[in-house]
Amino acid sequence: MPRINSAAELEELRKSILAQKDPDKPCIAICAGASCLGLGNDKVISAFEEELRKQSLEAKVDIRATGCHGFCEKGPSVVIYPEEICYLQVTPADVPEIIAQTVIGKKVIDRLIYTDPNTGAKVAQQSEIPFYKNQTRLLIGNSPKINPKNIDDYLAMGGYAALAKALFEMSPQEVLGEIKLANLRGRGGGGFPAGSKWETARNAPGEEKYVIVNAHEGEPGAFMDRALFTGNPHLVLEGLIIGAYTIGSGQGFIYTRHDTPVLRENIDLALAQAKEYGLLGDNILGSGFDFNVEVHLDVGIFVSGESSALMRSIEGKAPEPRPKYIRTSVSGVWDRPTNLNNVETWANVPQIINQGSQWYSSIGTERSKGTKLISLSGNICNSGVVEVPMGTSLKDIVYDFGGGIPNGKQLKAVHFGGPMGGSIPASLIDNPLDFDVLTKLGASLGAGDMLVLDEDICMVDLARFFLEFLSGESCGKCVPCREGIRQMLKILTNISTGKGKEGDIELLEDLAEVVSEAALCSLGRSVAKPLLSMLKYFRDEFEAHIKEKRCPALYCTRS
Amino acid sequence: MKGDTPGALGLRLWGRGMSPTYARADSSGLGERRRSRQKAMNSDKIDQIINTHQGQASSLIQVLMEIQEVNHWLPREVLEKVSEQLEVPLSRVLRIATIYKTFSLTPKGRHEVHICTGTACKVRGAQRVLDKVQNLTGIKPGETDMDDKFSLETVNCQGCCTLGPMMQIDGKTHSRMSPAEIADALKKYE
């Protein structure tokens, strides 16, 4: 790999990569996202490799294992380029036929393409499948077209052009101006304007500053960051380097989970390849800007995704949060200015620089700009990753993209933000996807994990479940969080087992209030949110359990 | 009454060089037998990991993770060695080793059964799967059976919610499990 020393050399390299690519050469793109792998796509990948070898087609047909395509429900998913024919629920037994019929014969195998469950209509092209067709896939759309283990694929799609533009055509102040004008808000859960955060870190006193990608994604049911980062690691990395340049940081950290081996591998490879090309390390693209990145891993506790706990982990200490009376942008890792954003926030940066803040802020609602990745899970026909403009109605997400509720059941609620989020009842799903609207409804958007609940779900049990989860995932340092969780969990367990008594709801509300006001960190102050939203919208269910010893959803067993 | 406190239970077993987690799983003396069998741990590899990070206190979590990956549990003497070589107080090593779910202070069975109890798996029936596995193996999450065959753990969301309810045995994914399919899956392991 040659080292690139200027913006012109980057464009030269891009041209030579594109010149080597034959757009008509068949390519088999096989989804190697977590779900497709779990459904057996590892075997499908080997079957394709084996079959191509057997038929001596290795030179004539490309094969790539890609990141998540999004339509997890119907995985394992395989796309044949250049025609972009998408086969779903593929098994190793289908492989010889796909090669003979489609790759060589250019014919579509009807049995393996998408069939509309309502009309029976068949759709062959991936981008024409209704699930994909109406999305706005600015961030994740390139994943099927990229081999995440090869930086050249990212460069071929125009990668690192935004970095070159920022380094050579813009001052850090100008980059910051664009991010602020774009009104990019943090995708990790807070919705805090990224530009203001960058500015605080940039203006904070100190020579040494840090930038962090939070790829912890600990909320159960959240998997869009993993999908995006695994499938297109350079997109996130490019955003991070631009951020570092803007803030004046020479050292970055990526904090992710240890239990995602493919993600870890892809990140390590991306860092190594970027370094070899001179896109990372000393004197990036000959600009004089130096920046390095280290990877740190969480080994299994939810609280370490909280920014100050995460920073303690990077220091090698126990992941206990610190109060943020002095912001982490001013005093973070080793008490130095530290800017932390999540995966999706960083991934938005290159396109804002490439296409400008005006373009970016034309997408979305007045105060929530751009698109949002949503991971759909629970009682929904199409679980998977969806990318839609902010402002899309929740109803469209559930019914148009999600395909509605399976088994003829009714929608009861959607729950955002996992154990720190809240539920929205079916009656309110005409509301738009928007940071502030959802917060007003009592359910913060969280990282974008949308759990769909059908009529058989008992909200008392779900509230209990989240607290049970938190009882083992909080650090246990401060009294309101540790003891508040303990007591709320006890009361809810009693209610769900028919031992609830008069006054329990009021006691829960008292506890929730104190925990939300007095806990040390943002995790602690959010632990009661799911319960409060459920008490707000489903209070009668709690009352039925207590007064009538009855579970309206017929879920709770009473002894 | 004092003897019943969680502290007491944990500490009795700390004293014997074991962990509280282990204590809750097993107080029958079985631990001694299992520990002696586990003597044949991968000492060279462990030394190698520790040596590459000598004196680097900030590498503590990384070192413990690498040891956990090759050895599947963290023996007491290894924790002491880590404390010495990385120049971190043993108290901090123990703190880190007990706060993260991935670290095990007790030996594992030959096969590790992980059941996802994330929200999506829960609403799709993870509890029924867990009940069934508990029934068939006779162990609860955090425990290892008498024959050292299975260790059972619940795990947080693995990010493949469409597969729920989901179970992994030795890393192999079994997706959309019905309780009936579980017995067949477990039978395949010796």
Place this chain on the structure above:
Amino acid sequence: MSKIILIIDGKEVEANEGMTILQAAQSVGIVIPTLCHHELLEPYGGCRLCTVEAEVRGRTKLVAACLYPVEKDLIVRTKSQQVDKIRKMILELLLAHAPDSRELQDLAKEYGADKNRFGKEPSFCIHCGLCVRYCAEVTKKNAICFIDKGTTREISFIPEIAAKECWNCKECFSLCPTEALQAAFVLAQALAFPAPTE
């Protein structure tokens, strides 16, 4: 060091930059209750009993006085309906663990906390961390540590170290707000079962 003027309970207080609200209040004799605070130790912010109202530029937040740094034009209210409600609840949560603690009982009287509001919990420890932090920061023996997390967090002596270091020290006992019960008891347990010598 520059001086900062702030208002605590209506009183103008002069403090040094870098001081906490708690220190500033103490310097003029205003009492803010604490459980996990100790002047020899780094501020911890675990018990949250020192929660006060802090008003900055017209916005009021609830903050831990032991950690919050003083700033210009800060207005602090060490007592209010909301603050008292929080303190009462915290005490009730802790009394479930240590109903016989003199220190907790005195505070309970002041804040009207009911020691029976929550059911008894089978551990005396209220996780103030005084023993753990004193052992690490002052005596530097590191003979006692926190283990586990969330609701199963505990304190634990490390037998090998405790057997060597604790007999002549025991300084942590007197710090324990549950009247040494937990620390002493846990130490005894640890030493009664020394680690096997291999």
